[in-house]
Amino acid sequence: MSAPELKVSEHGRVLVLEMDRPEARNAMSLRMAHEIADALDLLDSRPDLSVGVITGANKTFCSGMDLKGFARGERPVVEGRGFAGLVQKPPRKPLIAAVEGYALAGGFEIVLACDLVVASREAKFGLPEVKRGLTAAAGGLLRLQRRIPYHLAMELVLTGRMWPATEAADVHLVNRLADPGHALSTALELADEVAANAPLALAASKQVIVRSQDWPLDEMFERQHEYVQPVRESADAKEGARAFVEKRQPRWTGT
Template identity: 60%
Template sequence: MSAGSVATEPVLTEVVDGVLVVTINRPEARNAINTSTAEAMGAAMDRLDSDPSLTAGIITGAGGTFCAGMDLKAFLAGERPSIPGRGFAGIVEQPSAKPLIAAIEGYALAGGFEIALACDMIVAAEDVKLGLPEVKRGLVAAGGGLMRLPQRVPYHLAMEWALTGAMITAEQAHQVSLVNRLTPKGGALEAALELGRAIAANGPLAVRASKQVIVEAPEWGRAEMFDKQREITLPVRESEDAREGATAFKEKRAPAGRGAERSERSGGTFPG
């Protein structure tokens, strides 16, 4: 593919050390989401879910900004920036089953913030601005932001941000643990890659199952929660990955194979 054709792709993907880096590539439109971008993002999520060599994903934006939300010009022209099954931007209703990190520079507003909230971790440059300004336009943030934000920050703060449409600084978001890591301007992707590599160094089956438990556990009743957890974790415990991980721990060596469990190897006992 020529350099000119690559530049026109709405979403770019690159594999780095077992991490799929997904870049929204519409800088001329502040990476706003139209139909083709949503379709490409959905395809990237499908790839991440189906490729056993990939353990985690990063969502970022080209040109120094993350995403300004829905492309209003495309919307007024009749486009719908969502796809069946995955929703807006190909991600907000069904993110990848594998861990996702948002690497944010510039702005993540409206649907752009909702994409970030669909991720499991957020790394942001210190000058980043976040927010759900829909109410200022007489609209409702219906891409998951109103449901996910109260799960990530205190209830009263989520209400204030959602009902005022306030612009949130990266520092404010970091103070309430909405942002995992703050970086200097231009450093979000590299810091996200550092975090992604740390995840990808672990057993892929264990990583995926751990995310599933964390995501699904709030919906489980007290009487059933350990049975539900066992359904997810027992296949991992009985896998070749787990056996190799335990053996490698005992022999004080790195586990062999892509899917091997990793653990601390400096003394102690292997966690059961």
């Protein structure tokens, strides 16, 4: 068996996914898409893991779909999860993108499927599909307009131009800028800050924010009940209250 195309490691309560196809600038293959899907299943299934971080090896994030594989008839799509095993069905738990170098086409669409974004000051994003006679159908057209102002999203889609991370930070698509080479370490600092909180509350809060965008106003509170009520009744909620009273750090169990 050849080496995995995704390196997976654990840093406390944080699961790190590192795309590792340096010979192809981490272009997405079918194999790597399945490996990402498996890693996200692991993240969601383990109560001792609270946050995921996805990044790329060799100073680049992801250059999009592997066009050589596409020419062979291969599409890096996992049933039920979509492109990269991620964009159609992100994990329940928070996911942070740590971007060095280029995040282009499908690579940018992976970023848009994440909940928080850390990027090197020298990183660049882009949806150049129109330059190739294609469309950004792995979530770019659907998500970008929800993340940034409409006319800016339209400009980026219709021109296909490169977009510096510093400009993305100006409109708050990027949460934190890092010095070149330090996107992952900065993302891990952010992940640790998130992971210090109750895992059930993190997952439920993410789900309400993501799913409530199209809920009717008169149904919002009722609909959020199915996500927040189990958190109120959890052992972690009781532990959080005890820790506050006892003036100590809580010990989360994810139950």
